[in-house]
Amino acid sequence: MQLIDSHCHIDVSEFDDDRATILQRCRQAGITGLVVPGVDRERWPGLIALCRAEVGLHPALGLHPIYIEQHGTGAVTWLEQQLATTPEVIAIGEIGLDFFMTELDRSHQQALFEAQLTIARDANLPVILHIRKAHDQVLSTLRRIPVKGGIAHAFNGSVEQAHRFIELGFKLGFGGTLTYPGANKIHRLARELPLAAIVLESDAPDMVGAAHRGQRNSPEYLPEHLAALAALRDEAITDVARQTTRNTRQVLGLTPSEL
Numbered sequence: 581m582q583l584i585d586s587h588c589h590i591d592v593s594e595f596d597d598d599r600a601t602i603l604q605r606c607r608q609a610g611i612t613g614l615v616v617p618g619v620d621r622e623r624w625p626g627l628i629a630l631c632r633a634e635v636g637l638h639p640a641l642g643l644h645p646i647y648i649e650q651h652g653t654g655a656v657t658w659l660e661q662q663l664a665t666t667p668e669v670i671a672i673g674e675i676g677l678d679f680f681m682t683e684l685d686r687s688h689q690q691a692l693f694e695a696q697l698t699i700a701r702d703a704n705l706p707v708i709l710h711i712r713k714a715h716d717q718v719l720s721t722l723r724r725i726p727v728k729g730g731i732a733h734a735f736n737g738s739v740e741q742a743h744r745f746i747e748l749g750f751k752l753g754f755g756g757t758l759t760y761p762g763a764n765k766i767h768r769l770a771r772e773l774p775l776a777a778i779v780l781e782s783d784a785p786d787m788v789g790a791a792h793r794g795q796r797n798s799p800e801y802l803p804e805h806l807a808a809l810a811a812l813r814d815e816a817i818t819d820v821a822r823q824t825t826r827n828t829r830q831v832l833g834l835t836p837s838e839l
């Protein structure tokens with residue numbers, strides 16, 4: 581069984597003390613690939629260096645909407661320049677719109693999102709989306725600036741909105757939230773969406789599952805999310821593992837030999 585964590589911030593300082601040990605345990609657990617999304621340009625160099633040093637880590641680069649005030653006016657140009665010198669980047673992300681945090685300027689977020697979608701479209705790269713309380717806005721933006729697809733990470737929109745994303749070439753990411761008994765909306769999505777549209781993610785160090793509540797999240801817990809997904813769907817764990825791994829590879833253009 582091979583698993584890919586389609587969204588893991590393994591580059592952040594929370595993992596500085598035990599990153600190598602965690603990656604070792606991941607490999608022993610069959611987690612042979614991790615996608616590491618970038619959130620701001622200060623952290624891109626460290627992220628790229630880490631992905632070059634460790635087998636199975638795949639970098640994505642992007643300017644996250646919640647850091648909108650820190651990005652600065654030249655950040656989009658930096659992104660283009662960084663891409664030109666980093667051919668191993670597999671996606672633009674994480675990017676998107678966060679209307680949950682009302683202090684973040686919406687028109688500024690929209691402009692940054694559109695600029696990065698344009699870069700992804702021109703580079704023919706998929707995107708990794710962060711979306712909170714802005715699913716319809718993201719969908720209409722994607723219709724104006726179509727990209728080749730990608731992942732709507734930590735998806736928490738409606739079933740209807742999920743199908744609109746699927747039509748635009750997207751997979752929906754699910755992780756630790758699957759393991760909480762009261763997460764009815766996520767459970768319904770996990771049961772009703774086609775398995776071909778679902779990818780697994782940890783979002784570590786955030787979004788920890790129920791078994792580790794109050795602790796740092798880790799990509800090594802991915803099999804717990806897999807088990808929760810399989811139980812919700814009443815499908816075999818091995819089948820769900822195989823299909824979700826295939827989905828991640830397909831949407832991000834990863835071949836098995838790259839893991």
Ligand SMILES: [Zn+2]
Nearest residue numbers: 587617674783
């Ligand atoms: Zn993230």
